[in-house]
Amino acid sequence: MAKQNNNVKRKIWVDTTAVIVLALLLTPLHSWLYGTSLLNMSEKSSAAASSLTYDIQRQQTAPVHSDEIALVDISDIIGPTARVEIADLLDAIYAMDPKLIGVDVFFPESHSSYDPIAVEIDSILDATAHRIADKTVFVCQLDSFDSELKEYRHINHSFFINNQTPDDSVHLAEGYANLLQNSSGRDISNYTIRQKAEGKYVWSFAAQLVANYIDESKEDLDRKPIIRFEPTDFFCMTPDQLEPDSIRNRIVLVGDMRDRGDSHLTPLGMMQGMEVHAYAVQTILHFDDLAGAPYWLLVLICLVVCFLYTFVLFYIDFKLDVDSNNLLKFAIKQGMFTLATTYLIDIILQYIAYVSFTVFDTTLGLHALLPDLIKLVAFTKVTYSILVPLLYKWFGWKWLKYSFLLPIPPAQPTTQTPYPPIKTTKKDEK
16 A cells, blocks of 8 residues: 555656646747746745735835935926926025925927017026026936837937036036836836946936935946835925925925826825935935845746645645546546645745845845646646546547556456365275
8 A cells, every 4th residue: 555655656746747847838829928028027926925015015104204214296386487497496495405406397498589578588597597506416217118129219318418518617417217116017116226328327316316425426326127126115295395404405306296297106105206306315325225035946946846736736636536538527526626725825925025035135026926726736637637538538648648647447357266276096995
């Protein structure tokens, strides 16, 4: 009996390996249907782990108040004189001695070079930009990404930066405002320090702000790709609420908090671009490196878990003596068991992801990946369990005998061959 069990276990290992190989071959099809791919699992798991952690933190703790970053909402400044009002606002903020001003507003060319009023308005804003340049970072926009060269073809500058010449004594600092979506394309979870555009490297808005704030080389900042959306209460005010105490020695970001075109999905929900920049600046300033789990580790964990999961399914089949010929009964049992175990594994993986994120500063969001992969493996396993006996029955392939799914022929009872009758003679009887 023990020998038979060992033989069955060896066959289960073979079947498990076959199922995993088939599941890997089906992964491209699954990726196309459901959007789950081994190629983007690193970023997707990072986003999922961070989202889970922030959800828990938001429910358990109150947001932390920021004493370093303040937001000024200019959504009510509209109309033909808006640039003059913004110039006056920037002068007022500058006079209150902020540590730094970040202007998250793009000022394109007015296209009214023949309108003396428009020219005068632009000249007022241009003068203000140069007057506050020592404490201010403006935004630019990267445009037309070339996937072959891995760089942007164009940089769109505000008009007063376009008008600069090499002989200007005042340098206007700028950083690109483009935000980076994760590979699943669903939310903003990462930021970049620099991007290549027009044959040179351009620094991000957040990197420029931090480099000027702490007087650090921007090259030293290139280390944290994931934004830490720790629930934070940034002091937000309108232009008529400005007070020196709320501005002094702070990074003051100025922008539109109601611009629908600059609204992004984040792990904390919908958020304006200026607020995302605030979280990116806070991440660079205060949080330790947040590492994403290496790609090879995620692949290894997924393969090991799926392999063990498949082996357990086969072993349960063996212990329960599941009849794969009864297709409906077999599929229902497998489906119910797969559903229950998938939810159980998901709960365990969510806890592991939370501990990994909060204790070890590592994103290990396997709860966003393994349930889908386990469903794929379970589907492959059920299909495999049904097809192997049928294929052997139809084609009689000998190599299928290595599967435990084929019924073991009952042992033939041994019958003792009767000996022929012994002939006796009368002499023997005497």
